[in-house]
Amino acid sequence: xxxxxxxxxxREAMSQEMRQNEDVFILGEDIGVYGGAFGVTRGMIEEFxxxxxxxxxxxxxxxxxxxxxxxLTGMRPIxxxxxxxxxxxxxxxxxxxxxxxxYMYGGKGKVPMVLRTPAGSxxxxxxxxxxxxEAWMTHIPGLKVVQPSTAYDAKGxxxxxxxxxxxxxxxxxxxxxxxxxxxxxESYSIPLGKADVKREGKxxxxxxxxxxxxxxxxxxxxxxxxGISVEVIDPRTLVPLDTETIIESVxxxxxxxxxxxxxxxxxxxxxxxxxxxxxxxFDYLDAPIKRLGGKAVPIPYNPELEKAAIPGVDxxxxxxxxxxxxx
Amino acid sequence: xxxxxFMPKLSSTMQVGTLLQWFKDEGDxxxxxxxxxxxxxxxxxxxxxxxxxxILLKKYYEEDDEVPINHVVGYIGKADEKVPxxxxxxxxxxxxxxxxxxxxxxxxxxxxxxxxxxxxxxERSLESSQASADPAAKTEKPRATPAARRVAKEEAxxxxxxxxxxxxxxIHQGDVMAFAESHAAPKATPLAAKVAEAEGVDxxxxxxxxxxxxxxxxxxEGAKKPVTQSSPPAAASGKRVKMEGIRKVVAERMLKSKxxxxxxxxxxxxxxxxxxxxxxxxLGSIEKQTGLRLSYTEILVKAVAQSLKxxxxxxxxxxxxEIVYQDSVNIGLAVAxxxxxxxxVVKNADQKxxxxxxxxxKALGKAARESKLKPDAMSGGTFTISNLGMYAIDxxxxxxxxxxxxxxxxxxxxxxxVGVNGAIVLRPMMVLSLSFDHRVIDGAPAxxxxxxxxxxxxxxxxxxx
Numbered sequence: 001x002x003x004x005x006x007x008x009x010x011r012e013a014m015s016q017e018m019r020q021n022e023d024v025f026i027l028g029e030d031i032g033v034y035g036g037a038f039g040v041t042r043g044m045i046e047e048f049x050x051x052x053x054x055x056x057x058x059x060x061x062x063x064x065x066x067x068x069x070x071x072l073t074g075m076r077p078i079x080x081x082x083x084x085x086x087x088x089x090x091x092x093x094x095x096x097x098x099x100x101x102x103y104m105y106g107g108k109g110k111v112p113m114v115l116r117t118p119a120g121s122x123x124x125x126x127x128x129x130x131x132x133x134e135a136w137m138t139h140i141p142g143l144k145v146v147q148p149s150t151a152y153d154a155k156g157x158x159x160x161x162x163x164x165x166x167x168x169x170x171x172x173x174x175x176x177x178x179x180x181x182x183x184x185x186e187s188y189s190i191p192l193g194k195a196d197v198k199r200e201g202k203x204x205x206x207x208x209x210x211x212x213x214x215x216x217x218x219x220x221x222x223x224x225x226x227g228i229s230v231e232v233i234d235p236r237t238l239v240p241l242d243t244e245t246i247i248e249s250v251x252x253x254x255x256x257x258x259x260x261x262x263x264x265x266x267x268x269x270x271x272x273x274x275x276x277x278x279x280x281x282f283d284y285l286d287a288p289i290k291r292l293g294g295k296a297v298p299i300p301y302n303p304e305l306e307k308a309a310i311p312g313v314d315x316x317x318x319x320x321x322x323x324x325x326x327x
Numbered sequence: 328x329x330x331x332x333f334m335p336k337l338s339s340t341m342q343v344g345t346l347l348q349w350f351k352d353e354g355d356x357x358x359x360x361x362x363x364x365x366x367x368x369x370x371x372x373x374x375x376x377x378x379x380x381x382i383l384l385k386k387y388y389e390e391d392d393e394v395p396i397n398h399v400v401g402y403i404g405k406a407d408e409k410v411p412x413x414x415x416x417x418x419x420x421x422x423x424x425x426x427x428x429x430x431x432x433x434x435x436x437x438x439x440x441x442x443x444x445x446x447x448x449x450e451r452s453l454e455s456s457q458a459s460a461d462p463a464a465k466t467e468k469p470r471a472t473p474a475a476r477r478v479a480k481e482e483a484x485x486x487x488x489x490x491x492x493x494x495x496x497x498i499h500q501g502d503v504m505a506f507a508e509s510h511a512a513p514k515a516t517p518l519a520a521k522v523a524e525a526e527g528v529d530x531x532x533x534x535x536x537x538x539x540x541x542x543x544x545x546x547x548e549g550a551k552k553p554v555t556q557s558s559p560p561a562a563a564s565g566k567r568v569k570m571e572g573i574r575k576v577v578a579e580r581m582l583k584s585k586x587x588x589x590x591x592x593x594x595x596x597x598x599x600x601x602x603x604x605x606x607x608x609x610l611g612s613i614e615k616q617t618g619l620r621l622s623y624t625e626i627l628v629k630a631v632a633q634s635l636k637x638x639x640x641x642x643x644x645x646x647x648x649e650i651v652y653q654d655s656v657n658i659g660l661a662v663a664x665x666x667x668x669x670x671x672v673v674k675n676a677d678q679k680x681x682x683x684x685x686x687x688x689k690a691l692g693k694a695a696r697e698s699k700l701k702p703d704a705m706s707g708g709t710f711t712i713s714n715l716g717m718y719a720i721d722x723x724x725x726x727x728x729x730x731x732x733x734x735x736x737x738x739x740x741x742x743x744x745v746g747v748n749g750a751i752v753l754r755p756m757m758v759l760s761l762s763f764d765h766r767v768i769d770g771a772p773a774x775x776x777x778x779x780x781x782x783x784x785x786x787x788x789x790x791x792x
Binding site: 254 | 472473474475476477492493494499500501
């Protein structure tokens with residue numbers, strides 16, 4: 001199988017869908033000739049033309065409002081926000097319109113749209129362009145929230161998101177864009193709400209999202225050298241969340257470490273920890289649940305401080321050792 | 328506040344007491360003066376009475392357990408009071424560690440007040456639990472993970488007994504499993520367990536032949552064999568009684584005496600004609616005084632006491648490196664009781680008349696047979712008399728009652744032909760056997776003492792001197 005980068009996988013998913021489905025189009029800032037802030041749509045305007053690869057004014061409110069309206073008329077818009085930080089401006093449309101309409105009209109209208117946006121730090125883009133705000137969106141009933149960590153997952157999940165009749169927030173991680181994995185050429189779909197066990201283990205479970213999946217796998221490889229066997233689970237979609245896979249894993253390992261880049265306070269890790277505490281896995285817990293998340297500070301511009309603001313491989317290793325009493 | 332029940336210290340040499348039996352169960356109500364349990368010391372057994380009234384809340388020891396003196400045996404208190412699950416050990420007037428909220432709060436306030444706001448309540452409780460020493464921590468709820476609690480429940484083990492390996496002594500699943508494994512009863516078929524119990528075989532020492540070491544009846548019987556094979560076949564079917572109580576103490580003391588003191592036994596035959604006639608003359612008057620019949624034992628006590636007064640080198644004991652010459656003459660009397668032997672002591676026998684000695688001997692003998700001897704009545708002996716004269720025994724080799732250094736064995740009085748002034752006549756004769764500890768007493772002084780005693784008995788007016 002050929003390898004693709006995460007970025008190429010996202011592009012391929014959209015292109016394949018657009019070739020098959022006339023209703024699918026993309027709108028966003030500078031996504032045409034420029035190819036978008038990270039080059040995801042590069043070359044697409046040449047294939048699909050400016051009608052379907054639509055450049056917009058610099059207004060996330062306008063972009064999202066347009067997408068909601070188009071979706072209501074039967075289109076399947078994909079909107080791209082240059083940085084996920086700007087979702088704040090799109091939020092009224094997403095939270096008060098996109099998330100509500102299908103419910104409020106008893107299913108007579110629906111909003112089949114995907115909001116794609118790159119999130120996370122690590123690019124030196126400073127505090128206003130480096131955040132991970134996914135927990136906000138997970139709080140809104142009516143929105144689905146997807147956070148792929150690999151090229152393979154990105155392609156399959158994006159296909160599923162486009163096919164979904166509900167608004168989906170599709171978080172891409174900037175540092176994942178250049179990561180590669182085997183990606184099938186044909187179109188395929190990964191169901192939303194299905195976690196992936198990225199690595200099997202028996203001593204502790206790490207539930208990690210986005211770039212933290214990669215760091216957790218690195219940590220797990222290190223820990224294996226010390227005889228600690230770690231299971232790494234990537235939920236892939238936060239809403240809906242595959243609680244069953246996580247619960248079963250914790251029942252097996254008796255220990256849970258949750259890792260995400262988003263600020264720990266109010267982060268989605270709290271939700272996962274709570275799910276376990278409420279579940280039958282509670283009786284199997286043999287150590288307190290450990291959460292790792294970003295520090296409660298705006299992401300610093302200084303590259304060293306930027307790294308220090310979020311969990312690193314060493315932090316994950318130490319957290320696991322602590323839960324297995326091996327520190 | 329529940330009150331402790333201690334193992335009493337009943338004599339200067341007592342280190343431990345053996346709990347013979349409980350008269351009360353946990354939950355029974357107890358009045359002051361109620362007998363709680365019976366103990367046995369190196370000298371006696373005695374009932375321990377309650378000094379408090381209330382409910383017997385806890386018994387820490389089983390029958391046959393040895394409990395060091397002043398250790399807490401149990402608690403008496405109100406029905407809902409909490410007491411430690413494990414014996415708190417030696418009681419130095421320590422209060423039962425109880426944890427109440429007001430206690431812990433005052434504790435915090437007593438500490439550096441400025442610090443109070445720097446720590447969250449959770450952190451504070453963490454610190455205080457870390458600071459508290461082990462005994463107090465034991466009464467707290469055990470710190471354990473949910474998994475540890477689940478496994479403890481499944482294995483039916485108490486978390487309080489488990490040492491946690493995690494931070495702050497937190498008990499993990501692995502700790503519980505290790506504990507359960509080390510304390511697990513051996514797997515055995517019900518029949519094997521029954522056979523083992525009946526035969527008094529410990530299942531723990533048996534290697535099972537079944538799957539996962541399960542013990543079958545054949546394993547139990549196999550394990551039993553080596554023991555029975557070495558003893559005579561008849562013994563195998565004999566009744567087995569556990570060595571306990573007085574029997575155990577007698578066994579230990581006899582063995583110690585025989586192995587530590589080189590025994591030498593001298594015998595001498597006494598013409599008891601004069602003693603027999605003296606007893607006849609005194610019977611009536613002593614019975615009038617005391618209502619009791621004078622027996623040869625009492626005359627022997629008096630005669631021995633008189634002899635010991637004159638032979639102070641016999642009235643001795645060995646304490647460490649020193650020979651102690653006892654000031655007083657206290658004569659112990661070996662009394663056979665059910666399952667053993669007790670030695671009540673007639674104090675200062677050399678200073679007492681026959682009537683007084685008779686009264687005392689009879690009282691002591693009765694108390695001994697009824698197991699009502701006070702520890703005081705069994706201590707302080709300097710010499711012992713063991714009388715087997717009521718049996719057809721002529722002479723024997725008594726074992727010294729340590730820390731004394733000599734013991735007199737008394738045989739029966741038997742008419743025998745003896746030569747008197749060139750004629751053979753029948754005389755009531757009695758053999759005395761004196762065993763002495765050759766470490767402290769040599770043959771000549773022992774012989775001199777026995778000769779003195781013989782002279783006194785053959786001319787009992789000596790008793791008046």
